[in-house]
Amino acid sequence: MNINQNLSPHFTLGELIHSDKAVELGIDNTPPDEVIERLKIVCCRILEPVRDHFHAAFKPSSGFRCPELNKAIGSGNTSQHIRGEAVDFEIPGISNYDLATWISTSLIYDQLILENYTSGIPNSGWVHCSIVSGKNRMQCLTIKGKSRQVGLIA
Template sequence: MNRNEKLSDHFTFGELIRSETAERKGIDNFPPDYLIEKLKRICSDILEPVRLYYGRPFRPNSGYRSPELNAEIGGSSTSQHCKAEAVDIEIPGISNYELAVWIKENLKFDQVILECYRQGEPNSGWVHVSLKDEEDTNRKIALTYSNGSYSNGLHA
C-alpha cells in the first residue's frame, strides 16, 4: 500500500503508520495486509467523526506500531497499537480533556484514555482511543493516565 493512499476522506495510510522513531532507527513500521481494514475502521469510526465534529484538520500522533517499534519506544506488550486497534490524537486549539469527553459521550470505543494531561494546560498530553473489531467486545473504558498510574474516569 502506498503511504499517500487514503484510508478515509481525510486520513492517509502514511499518517497512520508515521513514526519519527521508526524512521530514525530504520524500523519497518508497515503493518501486515490483514491489518489494513482495522486501520480503515479506526479512520471511519474514530478519526473522521472527530474531524467532522471539530471541523479542524489534525494528524494522528501514533496509529499502528510494529512490535519492533513498540518495543523500541517502551510500549506495553499488549498495546492495541500493534493490532491496529488504537490511535493517539490531539487537535491544535482543542482541550484534550474536552476531546476525550466528547469521544466518550459520542463514539463507539474500547478504551479512551486521557494521557499525561495537566490541569490548567488544555493542550497538554494526548487522547488514546482504541476500537476492537467485534462491537460487543468493546469495553467502553474511560481512564486518565498521569504520573505513572491509571485512574478510572476522565479527570481534568
C-alpha cells in the first residue's frame, strides 16, 4: 500500500487514513482495497468540490477508521468511517456552519453533520460528511454534546 497514492487530485490515501490516536495506541489503520475505493468517492464527490468552491487547501481530520481505532475513540460500530464512506474536516478561515450550509445545498451526500459548533465561534467544531454508492439519504443533523437535532443549527 502506498500512502502517497492520490485518491483524487488534491488528497492522498495517507491523509485519509492517518490518525494520531492510532499511532499513539499502536493500531494498524490500514484499510482493505474496497475501503480505498470508497475513500476515492469521498475525495472526488465531497472533498474536491469543497476545495474548489472555497479555493482553499485543507487536510481532513478523520477519514477511514478501522474498527479497533473507532472503538478506541469512543465511536459506535455503525460509523461510516469504518467503511470508508465518511470524512471529518474543517477549512481554516471558513465558518464550519457556512461550510456545512454550502454542502447541504450543493452536494449529494448521505449524512451531513455539523458537530460541536458554537454560534459566534466560526471555527468551533467540525463538519462530518458521508456518501454511499447506493441511495444517499441527504440527512442533515447538528450534534452538540449529547444533543442531536435535525437540520443545521447555528
